[in-house]
Amino acid sequence: SEPFMLITGPCQLESLDHARMMAERIAAACAPTGTRFVFKASYDKANRSSLSGTRGLGMEKGLEILGKIKAEFGCPVLTDVHETGHCAPAAEVCDILQIPAFLSRQTDLLLAAGETGAVINIKKGQFLAPWDMPNVAAKVASTGNEKILLCERGTSFGYNTLVTDFRGLPQMEATGYPVVFDATHSVQQPGGLGGSSGGQREFAPVLARAACSVGVSALFIETHQDPDNAPSDGPNMIPIERMEALIGDLRRFDDLRKGR
Amino acid sequence: SEPFMLITGPCQLESLDHARMMAERIAAACAPTGTRFVFKASYDKANRSSLSGTRGLGMEKGLEILGKIKAEFGCPVLTDVHETGHCAPAAEVCDILQIPAFLSRQTDLLLAAGETGAVINIKKGQFLAPWDMPNVAAKVASTGNEKILLCERGTSFGYNTLVTDFRGLPQMEATGYPVVFDATHSVQQPGGLGGSSGGQREFAPVLARAACSVGVSALFIETHQDPDNAPSDGPNMIPIERMEALIGDLRRFDDLRKGR
């Protein structure tokens, strides 16, 4: 019954200066409501729609930046991992390792992530049912690491479209693991722009509000100072200047849901 | 920004005594929050999964009962219509005529309903997109009747399953017509029990809460004193003894959403 934790940040790391600027603005957006945030950014976009999409700064440089953000802002940091060999170094810096949705059935990655002892945020594959997730979580838990988060981010619905099935939130919560709702990827339109994914940014706050009312432990909302020119996921990120108001709105629904 | 109107009642009319008992208990469940309700019941279940499903009392007897409920309880009444010829007689008694989802593309039925001048609640077909509904509404509006409600009740998602796409609520609201969320049919599992439809009653309050937070003008929630033995839609109806608490819970989210 704690207020939601907010996992937020730009989709991908651009530079230390950019990460610092984003973290500052995020901290400012969270302050009025006292919202705890985890700074999220990717050092490698390993599964872009097409080869022309920007990949990112790479692991070494990326982890260095995340480490500095963590030290300077005192916030936990999260990044996603795509190869077993990345889990250990990423966990030296990051508090939370994230398993990408496409990789949510890769046993070795789940085991390697689990073995680091970090918190593991598992995104539910777009091709999985909510009731498939206990088997997925059990792979991580088999390492003795029970610090697992299960994250809803949309389910395949025809071509180039995702739909959020809100029945999945209580179904996943029944595992006993905290549930995260990823509001910005849930409005992605995978491959919808031909060489990249489209998105419906305008519906992210709508779905986030629904999630708060259904009940979640954490929200995942990507943000950027200039989404339309961001190197990835621009069509679904929330402009940073709207985050404070959005967080405030969502907190009211979260507070009501949790009886505060 | 009015509190939601509640369309509620048993799925099908069973007898005058039963309707009266249900209306009394509904009125009692609504009283503490001052929730306005519309009494809903069907006189004919015209599209049961199989022939062995109970059809109902028929139009003449059914409208007589609805007329009495309306007179005794002073509440508006709603019924669904399946044939053009039923619209005029149903509208003599009912304040709202409902177009079933399967029939939401039947031009003649939409026109005949519209011509009665009654309020028309159009259920979105399970096979339609939210953006298909303006064309549907325009058929009713062409009769000069703009008293139109657009009702979300789930979209086909694989076989025997529906999913609620909450992006559809603001998309339908953009038409300017009030939007209704049907919480009990949205958790139906069409044909899921072989000779009849299954349902996931436990998720109706979850989806209703999400809908209130997203924003709706009305909720549609079927209820019964003994759902497991009801002649139709038992697996998804809410037991009447839980309605007062459910309404209270939903009103808090609705109030928050509407700034009351």
Place this chain on the structure above:
Amino acid sequence: SEPFMLITGPCQLESLDHARMMAERIAAACAPTGTRFVFKASYDKANRSSLSGTRGLGMEKGLEILGKIKAEFGCPVLTDVHETGHCAPAAEVCDILQIPAFLSRQTDLLLAAGETGAVINIKKGQFLAPWDMPNVAAKVASTGNEKILLCERGTSFGYNTLVTDFRGLPQMEATGYPVVFDATHSVQQPGGLGGSSGGQREFAPVLARAACSVGVSALFIETHQDPDNAPSDGPNMIPIERMEALIGDLRRFDDLRKGR
């Protein structure tokens, strides 16, 4: 193990002269392979996407034309019915009455159609599973009329899109009723053009070939001399000048499947 029967014709009746011209060209296209055809045309398009879509000639005029086609060409004729009251008059002229997919759960229509004693072609609703169809067929069979055809025409797959699940053909055949594959509606994109449905005419022959190889008793293929200017379903109809070659191609797969 008879060669497939071909249900074909323009989507809607335009005039006696047009129907005659189409029937002549269809007969010519079928002659080289000795393919038996049923002339299909609708006198009323009762569920257009929007009100601006052409409705058709109406029942009386339409049935008169279908009667003349039947007499002049010696072929069976098929039309679709949308109201219980239309079944008896339609059956006086038509050999086959067709239940539209959207109406495939309407009990009264299925009963009224069955009671005429005509062959009943039931289109599987876009919202139904193959295994839901035995309950649908049983409604017709309850009238003592077992002359039932079950017709696959695509299943809802996300928004504005249909997909053909070819597992459904043998699943429906297991009922013992002959199975029809509707190649031109299966490539419809419902509502895909805003005010009307789109279609992917180029895939109709592909899916029809697949259906012949899986095994069907009949094919349903709409055709027109000028699909792009047809009053309805133009985007998915096959130009009449391509029908002879298409039938020839499909007959080869049908012959192989049936061991001829």
Place this chain on the structure above:
Amino acid sequence: SEPFMLITGPCQLESLDHARMMAERIAAACAPTGTRFVFKASYDKANRSSLSGTRGLGMEKGLEILGKIKAEFGCPVLTDVHETGHCAPAAEVCDILQIPAFLSRQTDLLLAAGETGAVINIKKGQFLAPWDMPNVAAKVASTGNEKILLCERGTSFGYNTLVTDFRGLPQMEATGYPVVFDATHSVQQPGGLGGSSGGQREFAPVLARAACSVGVSALFIETHQDPDNAPSDGPNMIPIERMEALIGDLRRFDDLRKGR
């Protein structure tokens, strides 16, 4: 216009003796029709539904067995790869490297596989549209390796179910790359048995026949001498004793489609 190539074998390697026995029986099943086959088996099932599923023999042992099968039977061999580091060693033995469907968007794996110069069989992700595949293939082609196969294996359709959209075959063929149809994974029911995937073995021949008639360059059909006791994918594999008849049947449709 060559007859289809057949990619076949047990889902996972069990032992050298088992692989040898399977290869012998496959060769015997292919001989009457002169069907060229590629021996397929996995040395590691890296994405089982649950941790309790058997993983396999591991890369080193697995590649050794595949090398022996290739030498003894003179057939090309295929295996799937899950990590970039596996591509080079696997390509020393295997003629074809296969990218699993869940990994079809992982840029590094596609690049590493492409760089080996082996033929790359890319399974289309269950979450991708046919028109997303040119971007996927371009990642491999960017390495200068144009020996690409695109493989259909079903698309997410609701929960725990796949559907085959046969429009996807010609859409993928339009890329210019040969198209493969995977008949046994297309009838998988992912996660359908709780801790493992279910399957509908009986529909694999139906869909394979449809694919041959639509037109494919290769078929992928897993087989086993005792599917019900196989360590993985038993519910959808074809018993080896049925393969000769199945190949014969499919060749007739393939021959007809290709004008032989």
